[in-house]
């Protein structure tokens with residue numbers, strides 16, 4: 001069983017990629033919706049949540065844990081790995097490396113939550129992989145909440161996206177990194193805004209490949225999906241078709257459930 005978690009709906013983009021790469025894997029998805037968004041919280045708070053959820057997933061028998069949240073990865077993946085030394089923990093980090101390798105203009109941008117944008121981990125990622133490239137780090141407050149309320153393409157979002165992207169596009173950025181798993185669901189609205197100038201970079205599939213390398217093949221898996229949320233589990237389940245993930249519904253054997261952790 002693979003345990004996957006995020007603050008809310010965003011990690012479903014990673015879950016969908018894993019389900020595609022490992023169709024027979026059993027998966028447990030936990031949305032920490034009682035505390036969404038993480039992006040405006042401090043690191044100590046995020047660390048405490050990640051530790052609690054990671055331990056819960058380990059107790060449920062997960063043999064691989066995926067932190068399907070850039071914000072949680074930046075704040076807490078190292079700590080979670082030390083806390084669970086016997087379980088592989090896969091995190092997700094903004095695709096700075098592929099963007100820096102493929103840019104033609106020498107300028108890229110990364111869209112992220114406030115917490116990820118100011119994190120040390122993002123700065124060192126940029127130093128390591130994008131030393132010769134200009135990187136615009138753009139915090140996008142409120143975007144994760146838009147996804148939570150399934151407001152994916154209203155005029156308010158177009159305006160906000162235009163506001164966040166205009167300057168970097170004007171300066172020549174040709175790769176826009178989606179540095180938050182929620183933003184995958186905003187890609188259909190973002191694509192026309194960057195068309196002809198830049199490409200969006202999403203690493204959900206790369207994370208899924210990493211899971212395929214690490215997942216235990218010995219398990220008797222049947223492609224089952226368990227959905228859990230710390231608040232409003234019914235919204236988590238209802239979001240699947242709304243986010244274009246109706247193909248995951250037949251994997252559910254029971255309705256999404258609330259857990260109090």
Ligand code: DGL
Pocket residue numbers: 006007008010011036037038039040068069070071072113116144179180181182
């Ligand atoms: N989906 C998360 C991420 O990848 C966090 C969004 C939030 O809760 O602010 O960063």
